[in-house]
Each structure stands twice: as structure tokens, then as C-alpha cells.
Amino acid sequence: MNDNQHLTMKDIARDLGVSVATVSRALSDSPSISRERRQAIQQYAREHNYFPNVIAEQLRHSKRNPSRAIGVIVPELVHYYFSSILDGIEAEASSRGYQIMVAKSNESYEREVEICEAMLKNKVCGIIVSQAKDTEKYDHFKRLVAAGVPLVFYDRICPALNASRVVVDDYMGTLNAVSHLIETGCQRIAFYGASMNMMIAKNRFNGYRDALYKHGMTLDESLVRICDNRADAERITPAMMRMENPPDAFFAVNDETAIGILTVVKRLGYIVPDEVSICGFTNGFRATVCDPMLTTVEQRGTQVGKEAADILISLVEGTLPADHAEKRIVKTRLVLRGTTRHP
Amino acid sequence: MNDNQHLTMKDIARDLGVSVATVSRALSDSPSISRERRQAIQQYAREHNYFPNVIAEQLRHSKRNPSRAIGVIVPELVHYYFSSILDGIEAEASSRGYQIMVAKSNESYEREVEICEAMLKNKVCGIIVSQAKDTEKYDHFKRLVAAGVPLVFYDRICPALNASRVVVDDYMGTLNAVSHLIETGCQRIAFYGASMNMMIAKNRFNGYRDALYKHGMTLDESLVRICDNRADAERITPAMMRMENPPDAFFAVNDETAIGILTVVKRLGYIVPDEVSICGFTNGFRATVCDPMLTTVEQRGTQVGKEAADILISLVEGTLPADHAEKRIVKTRLVLRGTTRHP
DNA sequence: TCGGATTACGCAAACGATTGCATTTAAATA
DNA sequence: TATTTAAATGCAATCGTTTGCGTAATCCGA
Numbered sequence A, B: 001m002n003d004n005q006h007l008t009m010k011d012i013a014r015d016l017g018v019s020v021a022t023v024s025r026a027l028s029d030s031p032s033i034s035r036e037r038r039q040a041i042q043q044y045a046r047e048h049n050y051f052p053n054v055i056a057e058q059l060r061h062s063k064r065n066p067s068r069a070i071g072v073i074v075p076e077l078v079h080y081y082f083s084s085i086l087d088g089i090e091a092e093a094s095s096r097g098y099q100i101m102v103a104k105s106n107e108s109y110e111r112e113v114e115i116c117e118a119m120l121k122n123k124v125c126g127i128i129v130s131q132a133k134d135t136e137k138y139d140h141f142k143r144l145v146a147a148g149v150p151l152v153f154y155d156r157i158c159p160a161l162n163a164s165r166v167v168v169d170d171y172m173g174t175l176n177a178v179s180h181l182i183e184t185g186c187q188r189i190a191f192y193g194a195s196m197n198m199m200i201a202k203n204r205f206n207g208y209r210d211a212l213y214k215h216g217m218t219l220d221e222s223l224v225r226i227c228d229n230r231a232d233a234e235r236i237t238p239a240m241m242r243m244e245n246p247p248d249a250f251f252a253v254n255d256e257t258a259i260g261i262l263t264v265v266k267r268l269g270y271i272v273p274d275e276v277s278i279c280g281f282t283n284g285f286r287a288t289v290c291d292p293m294l295t296t297v298e299q300r301g302t303q304v305g306k307e308a309a310d311i312l313i314s315l316v317e318g319t320l321p322a323d324h325a326e327k328r329i330v331k332t333r334l335v336l337r338g339t340t341r342h343p
Numbered sequence C: 001t002c003g004g005a006t007t008a009c010g011c012a013a014a015c016g017a018t019t020g021c022a023t024t025t026a027a028a029t030a
Numbered sequence D: 001t002a003t004t005t006a007a008a009t010g011c012a013a014t015c016g017t018t019t020g021c022g023t024a025a026t027c028c029g030a
Helices: A009-016 A020-027 A035-047 A054-061 A080-095 A109-121 A139-146 A170-183 A199-214 A230-242 A255-267 A301-317 B009-016 B020-027 B035-047 B054-061 B080-095 B109-121 B139-146 B170-183 B199-214 B230-242 B255-267 B301-317
Strands: A069-074 A099-104 A126-129 A151-154 A164-168 A189-193 A224-226 A249-252 A277-282 A295-298 A327-330 A333-335 B069-074 B099-104 B126-129 B151-154 B164-168 B189-193 B224-226 B249-252 B277-282 B295-298 B327-330 B333-335
Touching: A009 A020, A009 A035, A020 A035, A054 B054, A069 A080, A069 A109, A069 A301, A080 A099, A080 A301, A080 B099, A099 A109, A099 B080, A109 A126, A109 A139, A126 A301, A139 A151, A151 A301, A164 A170, A164 A199, A164 A301, A170 A189, A170 A199, A170 A249, A170 A277, A170 A295, A170 A333, A189 A199, A230 A255, A249 A255, A255 A277, A301 A327, B009 B020, B009 B035, B020 B035, B069 B080, B069 B109, B069 B301, B080 B099, B080 B301, B099 B109, B109 B126, B109 B139, B126 B301, B139 B151, B151 B301, B164 B170, B164 B199, B164 B301, B170 B189, B170 B199, B170 B249, B170 B277, B170 B295, B170 B333, B189 B199, B230 B255, B249 B255, B255 B277, B301 B327
Parallel strands: A069 A099, A069 A126, A126 A151, A151 A164, A164 A327, A189 A224, A189 A249, A249 A277, A277 A295, B069 B099, B069 B126, B126 B151, B151 B164, B164 B327, B189 B224, B189 B249, B249 B277, B277 B295
Antiparallel strands: A099 B099, A295 A333, B295 B333
């Protein structure tokens, strides 16, 4: 044993007076080693707590076998949806014998580039990523595919790249939710969405719009706002309720925003859901904590994560052809609770 | 370039008619290579998008330099406190040039052992871990230290090992919180805690007990319950309130449990905080979502994560001696909100 | 013009494993 | 007993880097 370092095959070979090759074969149960020797070597290895050096193994195999580390880039960590996704990825990965290497982009383009660099250097076998908000150049992603590292996008996909992706069915999720509001008697439904340059925001808006049309209603621009967080919601909602013809329902792009609305609306003395209905999107921790509990669209982050990991691993293992762009859509589910009326 | 694989130094050397050694030195800006050659090689490398194979680098350096991957074991991922910790670890690690490898133990001993094995094989330079609930044997941890892999515990520490650790000041946090309840007029304060075989549970209970003593009150066993989740809280709280002398305040071991209490107490018609005060522990998402908002002890997961990563990296880099067991305590902070009266 | 100091490079041995091929040894066959 | 054959092992190259040491080539001053 060199220093206090790990025991290597060389050590075993020396101590037992055989060659390294023999040790290697014995430990991999090769039949070309005699039973006695094989057992002796295996026992010695066990007793001396030998375990192979993966670095060396990988170097040797780098031509044929990729590593078993999956890079995961998340915009945020302390976030219900993203930690659900991480959870799904971890579950799928570990059950198939992969490790995950996690990095947080903090929604920053520069950081995203750094991370890609680091992951490339660390020889991850593939990367699962949700693009940072301010990313508008894609060279770092292109370098990855050029280097033969499969890429799977989730949540915020890269429009410029025809890569594999898994997204949530934002359109149908919103359409169903807004339909529910209409069918329970809401007439003027406000929409709080994110900035429209993100696909996901656009899809949700379209779902909202089409739900109105489907029910013969018209779109009132004054009811549509860009607002995707609680602080903004608390700031702009009072003015909404002061309109001469205020909304009798709100659809918010996430639970956090919905909670902001709920807080204000309750403070103003409206009864939820009788006078004002509210629907969120996520179904995270918050949804069952507020009073009344929040009706919301379940986003199924864990499922998104699992699908993403499944695609990536299939790409890595060749079950899916390397140049294939697999696109999956995870169905949402409307969870009815106390902030909307029930039919 | 071999196949569609990565460009190696060997390729550069061949194409430029120099030796691999020269390429290596040129790329590392060694002064022993002439300027022209150095620049030519660097340019060629840049143009052909060369990047070093970290696997090989590491193998070469394995004697002296450890890897730069930190293993992190968390019991759960979709969990405010743990994701905060992960966030802190990620921040500290990435700012110091380390990657993190994350695995979820799911509170299972078997899984924990598997993970340790996998991480050992993957040559992480150290491991940050919160023990799973049902772990009672510690051989897997001992093997790690025997293999020279530094270990840092957080949250649930391993009592059998004198390892580095960072914990939250559960005792003082609880003592202060309960003191606050007393000082705002509460007389009968119930305590919902976790099973006492965990240090963290015991410390919080002691804080509760000592706060009572400090204020000249006595401990009423009928007010102490083992309960650390919402479902249980909703189940047992009605009975508590039906006691002939019901509590006028609750201290809960986490926010989730506190929310359960709040829900029941409100449903039973009590006014919070006037008739019943409630205090939680965590200060996660939930705390500002419920109505009234929750007074709670801020657990500062991000700080815990940062400290843990700092210790581990210091251990790895030798700033702290390898056999040193660094023990840090992160101070908590009482956050006053609507579920308790204010002085 | 020559010896010694630079300068600029190559050789080859590591790091820890795997594996095709050669070689030894023992057993089986003629 | 000589020869074939199978079983058991070793040799050495390989994966992509790094680095100590050796050695041409160049330069300097005397």
C-alpha cells in the first residue's frame, strides 16, 4: 500500500507474487485463472479492502465506455419545481447505475458557460439542462454536441437547437384550468404570466386565450399582466381590483404568484372562492398551506426529471440513436382545492 | 482525431510534428518551450477545440492531488432545508472550483451504504453527509475515513464517529423561541418534537424544557408529544385542544408540523395568535404562505451548507489537518410573524 | 576556435487498470 | 517417451497526461 493511499492491483500482485494481469483477471472472475489463485486473490483483496480506481478504469475504457456521471444544470436549487426535477433525475439515474453532478446556473449565462466547460472537462457522459433566463448565445451548447456529449433540455428549452427535450404540457394545463374557472361561473378571468419570450410563457398564454375562445368569451387585454412572483403580484393586484369591472378570477403562472394574489384579495375583504377564484400552476408546498388551499395545475417535476434522465441514458447507451432528438411532453393534472368553486 | 472522439495531445503532436511532451509543456505555458512553438501549439489547440482529458490528468496526479468532486448525501431532495443546504454547498464548492456529486439516501441505510461505495469508486475527494434515519451501523463511514476520504456531517451527525460536523444551534433556537412565547403571555406551551434518539430532537427538547425552567415554570408531560409532520399534527391536535386545560401555545419541531397545528386550531375556531400562539422551526416557503404567517426559528440551511463545504475543502486542501474534527454551530434566528403575539 | 553555459526539445517512465498474445507448465494422447 | 493440447500465467501495449532527465543545438566570451 503506497502511503496511506489506496491499495492497488500492483500491491496485491507484489504481495502475492503474481502479475498484475493475473490479479485483474482473478478479480473479474476470469475462468482462465485457477480456482485456488482466484480465491486467494479475491480473499486478499477483500481482507485488505481493495476497490478499483475508477479513474484508471475509465481512462482505459474511455474509447468504448463513457463515464457514468450525468451533468445536471439547474437555474435554482431552493425551488419546488426544480428540486422535484432533480429528485426525478436522481431516482432514474441511480436506479440505472449513474451518478449525478449538479451545478446551479443562477440564471446567468456566464455561469452556464463555465459549468458546461467544467462538465466537459469532468467527462460527464451527458448533460440535462434548463437554460438560464438570460442565455441568448448557444455556442457552449453546440460545443457540447460537437464533443459528442448528448444534451437533454427540460423546462426552458433551447429553441436554436434541435435537441432532445421534455416539457410540461403548459398549453393543455392552462386551457383546462381556465376552462374550469369558466365552468364554475367566472366571467372575467385575469392572467398573470411571465415575459413572452419564453416558450413556456407563450404556451400558457395561448392556453388561456383558447379556453376563453372555446367558451365564446373575448380576450380583455386589461386583464393580462406580466407578473410571475409574489412581490409583483402583491403590488399590482390592488389596482386590478380597483378597476371599474374587476376580475372575478385569476390564473397565475405559478403558485407563488397565486399566493400573492390570494393574500391581497383576502386583505381587501373578498371571499375566496365565492367572490374571487384563484388558480395557480406548480402544486408545490405552498398549495396546501394557504387558506383556503390552492387550486392549481400539477406540474409533475419528478416525472419530468425521470423522463429527461431516461432519454439521456438511452442516448448514452445507444438505445436511442445519437442524432435523434427525442421530444416528450409530460401531462399536467388539475388539482381542485379551495380557491375555486366546484361544479 | 481518433474517431469522433476528443482531440488529444497525441493528435496535436502528430499533426505538428513534435513530441507529446512538448505539447504538454506548451499548453501549460512552460518557459522551456520556444515562443514560436508555444504559440503555434496553443493556436492549433484553440482552433481545433482541444481540451484536456481530466480523467487522464487525475490519474497522473492521483498520488498528490485529489479529485475536485465533492460527494453530497442528502436524505431528501424535495425539502426546503435540504435544498437550502445543497444550495450552500454548491455555492461554496463552485466558487472554489469544485463540483458536487449528489445522491439521495431516501433515509435508507442500505442505500446509504451503496452510495458511499459508489462515491468511493468515483474517487470523490470527500463527502458531506447527513445520516439516514435508520442508520445504526457505521462501517461504511469508517471505511471512508480508512480510505482517507474526509467526512463532514451536517444535520444528523454520526455520534459514533469523531468527525467534523456542522449543526444548527437547536438548543438556543428553541430556548429563545419558547422564551418568546412565555414572554408574550403564553402559560401552557405544548411541544411537538421528533423521536428522541436523534441528537437534534433531544437538543430542541432540552431548549424547550430549560426555557420553562428559566421562567419558573414546570414541565407538563401531557403537553409533550412525538410528532414531526403535518398529518400527525392534524390527527393529534384536536385531542390536545379537548384537554380540560388545553395549551395556549405550540412549539413545533418544523414548519410543516406547525402548519398542521395552525390548520386544526383555526378550524376549531380559536383565534391565532390571541388565543393560541404557534411557533415553528425552519423558516421555509411555508412560513410566509399560511395565514397568519408563521413565527418560526430560521434554520439557515444555506449557511450550514457553506460551512460544511468550507470544512471539507479545508480538509482536502490541507488547510485543516486531516485528523482534525472541526465542529461548527450555526446560530439560528427567531423570525417573528403573525402566529405569535408581539411584546 | 574551443569549452561551457543556455535553450529547446525528446525519451521514457509513471498513474492504475485491461487485454491480446506469447509463453510456461502440466496433463493427455499417441 | 515424444508430442499434442489445454490450462494457467506473464509480457507488454494501451488509455491521455505529466515530468525528471538526457541531449542536441545554439550562443557566449576568451
